[in-house]
Amino acid sequence: MASPRPNPLALFTSLRLTVALLLLSIVLIFAATLDQVHLGVWGVQQKYFRSFFVFSQIPGTGFLFPVFPGGYLLGAVLIVNLVAAHFYRFRFSWRKSGIWLTHIGLILLLVGEGLSGILQQDHQMRIDVGQSRRYSESFRETELAVTETTHPGYDEVVAIPAALLTEGRSIQHPMLPFLVKPVAYYPNATLRMRSQTPGAPPGPATAGEGTDIVATPIPETTKPDESNWPTGYVELAGPEGPVGTFLVSTMMDQSEAFAYQGRTWRIALRAKRDYLPFSITLLKFTHDIYPGTDIPRDFASTIRLRSDDGRDDRQVRIFMNNPLRFGGRAFYQAGYANNDRTTVLQVVRNPSWRIPYVSCALIVLGLIVQFGIHLLAFFRRRLGAPAGVRAPAVGSGGSGPDLASCPPSP
């Protein structure tokens, strides 16, 4: 006898699937918590939660295979499951409109969280008192910036994500009169002066400061109080031959300068930048502590915001829990440095930041509507109770008190 065909609709609407997904989520969170010791917070987020599958490596080989569903997959299936179950089991009626609103709010909350994970960009701005900045820098991502500085008034920048350098393929860009050939890329490295590293093998660098520096790759660190220093060697080659091979590293504080075809250039590996259509000048930074302690009570940045289009030129005070929202970004007071002369602002760009607010509003509205409906029904029953009681009494020919016979109230 043939077994019955599995019904995909029944699978997606199954509440058993909901329970299974929640259990898998618990296991995922537990495993990620244990692995946080090895990978750090960022690494765990990427491996366990911001992925469709958790991959593991076969020992002794470089082959990765999926061992567990990742956060994106569990979340996506959970949403599908909830939505399918909702549409399958519930029929719309005005009496249940509040429940519908609440559920839509919950689903929107899940979707918003997913979108935030995908779309949100976390950058930072470090500004000294009196200094102006018009770009934020990524915490994690790195880019190779090749900048033409020929023009006295502006620079032309070609930004190549470091992820492309790891692939090793040559990069051609219309703005560049030469090819960019990644020679080597290290996610983390140390730099030492060649003169102090006797016996070091010659490096690939043929131009710039890199010829005097030895770069040694070291394992990536995941500790929160340590930084990786991405480093690489990049060869530039034009139609007339190689321009040179440069050492680039986020550890080097200045870019390498060179000339090619009568134009001047600079090349640097740096934190990925997001240029803004406005500038922020730090006018004042205050850092208050509780008297007699080192515990910060408040730290605040008074900044001058100037937009390029001239529409905004104003002072803003950014302090804890009071971010500046401007240009699609939120600027939070995140820290300070340099003996309170430098402010650190966290710059969050999240196109979906309003979704949680809308979700919560929908949930609240749904609850109000649903409770309101119940409350109205309750009042209606209470107000209508005598009539309701009387009607059957009359209809049944009972001997209940006939309110109509009561004397009218004064």
Place this chain on the structure above:
Amino acid sequence: MPDVAQTHRRIALLLALGVCSGLAACRDKSVTSYRIPKEPDSDQAPDAAQPGAPAIRWTVPADWRPQPASAMRQGSFLVAGAAGAAADVSVVSFPGTGGDDLANINRWREQLGLAPVSVADLSGQVQSLAASAGQFVFADLAGTVAEKGDVRILGAWLRQPDRVWFFKMMGPSELVEAQRGVFTAFLQSVRLADAAAGGPPIAKRAPAPSNTNDLPRGGPVAGVPLVPPAAGGAGMDSIPVQAEGGASLVWQAPVDWQNLPGNAMRKGSYALGGGAEVAITAFPGDVGGVLANVNRWRGQAGMAPVDEAGLGQATTGIDSNGLHFLVVDAEGGSTSVVAALLPWNGGTWFFKLTGPADAVARSKPAFLSFLRTVRAP
């Protein structure tokens, strides 16, 4: 019975949305290009907006209309003329020398469509203008620019020890010609704060032949030994040295000394070649006193201990940078020790050169010179 077909369509729609979201999750790896004002951290860029940059003041002529300053400009003005003519006035500052006079003149000549001049012709292009802020180099250039006609530049630059200021008016020839007197009066009104009070904060590259622990806390600087915190056993030379009291000593080691990994005990460690090594340590208190330490080092070199009376002959003093070192020269057997003891800030710092006798003998002059670079912050 629910409308199954409709439910299927909804699920399909949601799955499609999920796929789209998944695709969006793939990080953008495309190359981007954009134009920006001169970057503040570029060698050519001004940094007057940064803290510590020299303050500048001037008196704005009455008919100059101030324009919003930018990351590029410390001052910007518009000078209106007849029939809608307008000239642009800018004040910009660059760290360093800002290029030589010839480069500056030829840059402006290029903007006016003029051929570059040689060094021999330079003297005919520039004048000197004495003002209260200093000696300006002044130029008055005229040329023809496509779509703009006759254009004139009145330009001047003023050099300070560590930066140069450019003042420039550019616009229609007639208007700029008429403004010449106003522009020079504007230059005369310029006041700069004391240069010493406001050095440029841009991190300078340390000269290559140096090997110093005296690095800013702000971050690594190219051109000096660079060891990130991530590197296990980071060279202590790249980390400000903290003594027990929290204060630090700084020094400059010879360039041919190789940094060795530090540890919790060592504040600095160098290999000098031939097996010789310099170790720098610091401890609270007097660490047993001078005699005990001298005899310990003599013992390591295979020499007999001395008593209090012999201590004076076994040690010599070096005074440098307000610090008093007591130097012990224990060169007895196959292993030699040259060590310096420095009581400082409630603790005791030890600078010790050890190794085979011949290597220590070769390195001793450099070591004694090195001691003279040690200073309190």
